[in-house]
Amino acid sequence: MRRRLRYSNWSGRHSTIPSAWEAPGDEEAVAALVRRAVAEGRRVKVVGAGHSWSDIGMPDDILVSLDGIADVRAIDRDAGTITVGAGIRLWQLNARLAEAGLALPILGSVTEQSVAGVASTATHGSSLVHGNIASGVVGARLVTGRGDMLALGADDPRLAAARVGLGALGILTEITIRVVPAFNLREEVEPVAVEQAAADVEAIARSAEYVKIWHLPHTGMAQVFRYTRTDEAPNLSRVARWIDDHVVNRRVFPALLRFSGRRPASIPRMNRIIARTYLKPTTMVAGSVEAFTLAMPPRHRETEYAVAIGDARAAFEGTLALIERERLRVNFPLEVRFVRGDDAWMSPAYGRDTCQLGAYSGQAPDLDPYFRGFERLMDGLDGRPHWGKETTISPAKVLARLPMAAEFLALRGRLDPHGVFANGFLDRVLGPRAAAG
Ligand SMILES: Cc1cc2nc3c(=O)[nH]c(=O)nc-3n(C[C@H](O)[C@H](O)[C@H](O)COP(=O)(O)OP(=O)(O)OC[C@H]3O[C@@H](n4cnc5c(N)ncnc54)[C@H](O)[C@@H]3O)c2cc1C
Structure with missing residues (x-):
């Protein structure tokens, strides 16, 4: 799918015309796309529903949509989890959970967003008993900036980075998240x-x-x-x-x-x-x-x-x-x-x-x-x-206020050595990355 269409976020404050719109249908196609982008010195930005007030999801170059990777893969009642294609929207996920008599333990105010998008920005509801939506993520699959596919289980320390990855570590293609009986x-x-x-x-x-x-x-x-x-x-x-x-x-x-x-x-x-x-x-x-x-x-x-x-x-x-x-x-x-x-x-x-x-x-x-x-x-x-909302924070303040930011940047360097997932927001907030290539 190639279109010269304008892409805007929900508020309309940020918009851009991506050089290409890509909609891979499976993980292998995502990985091939990333490898191609690296070889050509391009940047790719995966988008969810564009429901961020910040420009965190604004593509500088190639836009990637995972709307075609939005299936329900498994419901494990014993473990209390559901595994989905990462592009699934919350409203679609909620509908499937309701059919199974299940629900997410917490939600924010709307359900238009993709599951990967809400996890990547630490979207939250309101509770000191429950964490943000990403805190329920117990497994994920990630395509890295080398075009590798990583399976991140609950015991993999990198999952704690990828759960709220700001779109900086790779493209999440699959997410396993905790669910509870409907209430x-x-x-x-x-x-x-x-x-x-x-x-x-x-x-x-x-x-x-x-x-x-x-x-x-x-x-x-x-x-x-x-x-x-x-x-x-x-x-x-x-x-x-x-x-x-x-x-x-x-x-x-x-x-x-x-x-x-x-x-x-x-x-x-x-x-x-x-x-x-x-x-x-x-x-x-x-x-x-x-x-x-x-x-x-x-x-x-x-x-x-x-x-x-x-x-x-x-x-x-x-x-x-x-x-x-x-x-x-x-x-x-x-x-x-x-x-x-x-x-x-x-x-x-x-x-x-x-x-x-x-x-x-x-x-x-x-x-x-x-x-x-x-x-x-x-x-x-x-x-x-909040990564999904307007912020003028500098890289120095990010490092000072988030105790694991330095480790996150180091992991980003390993998972995305060419800066293929960088964009203007990440350059401004985490520090500039050289263009891919
Ligand atoms: C009307 C409205 C109500 C909202 N309510 C709340 C609320 O109640 N609580 C709250 O905390 N926030 C809220 N938000 C903010 C919103 O939940 C976040 O900004 C969320 O990230 C938007 O999800 P999205 O799918 O639209 O992602 P996008 O905005 O499209 O992208 C956000 C980030 O996720 C990354 N991303 C998307 N898909 C993937 C993927 N597959 N792999 C890796 N990275 C990916 C993008 O690259 C980008 O960095 C609201 C926003 C709106 C517009």
Whole structure:
């Protein structure tokens, strides 16, 4: 498949015209493609669903899609695992798991992404009991920058690097990930004063199996979402969800974001009107997939950093103070989530339970000062970036903040000696690599 089409990420902020679009149908074809690229001095970038706010998945040269390697290969009920072609999307995987009475133990807010994409950027939900999605990966197959095929089992130390590989180590062609019996969740939403939520953030994080906090700036209030397992039957209204998805998120919110982007002075008042409509205590029971996920949000931009859970209060209060002090007008919620510590070398949760703070905004004049101020604050708190979200982190800071970064770079040198998997993002964030060849 060869097309001269433009490739864009979800937010539309990054786009490029790849020199070629490749869609190999099996691992051998992936390996042959890599060997050819190396021989010709080219770079290849494997993409998932393009759902990263950062340019981590932007091809400089050849785009490779694994949409054709997206099959379910094995379900092992005794081991509690499923093995899939790495290009499978989360929604496809969830559907197959549901048929088998199984589920992933945790998800983020949407399921459009590929399994390899979410693992590669350490995509997460919110729980100090469960790690990010990559933490469930117990096996993988990887095509390296030499065109070799590696099988990485749970006992292979390189799996801890490849689980969150940033697309820098090779092309994952197969993933084996932990699954659990399907379960229902009761969601309880409690409105609280935002100062209270920030002061108590650590206790709140530990108050249920899954917990997250949203704060719409300028409202003085936060919503605490708690999710507990239940045997109750789901009562999620599909009509309400459809309206949320097709009317509110696709029509009403985008119009409000466009208006507030042009008239930023209206943002505080508009946020307060939205809060009056939505800030109510609510409860709902749903299957885990429906409970974890949201209607697709309107187009906006995100940056996100992970701090040690002990710094969650300072990070949360610091962000509130930043908005106040700089008089920033912010038209999207601040999201506060939690991730159990893990051992994936480049995971923002490496070695510590974390609080992940997400600063989000629709296009608006204060977006840049907000994101830059937020990143400066995270700098002071040893913050580690979410790889799939906007970040200006430098290679020196990556080395200082991620204890295994040097080992990761050394392994990258061995697995991708020609820099065939490099792109602009990796050059900027991990340090430049010579072009392949
Ligand atoms: C609307 C929306 C909601 C989101 N919600 C959340 C959330 O709740 N929690 C959260 O943490 N993040 C969230 N994200 C971020 C998103 O999950 C990550 O950026 C994720 O990586 C996107 O997956 P993708 O399949 O689109 O990968 P892409 O963005 O296409 O690629 C991401 C990286 O993965 C690499 N990659 C892809 N496939 C392979 C492969 N086979 N082998 C090796 N590397 C590969 C790419 O090269 C690239 O480096 C959200 C994003 C959007 C747009």
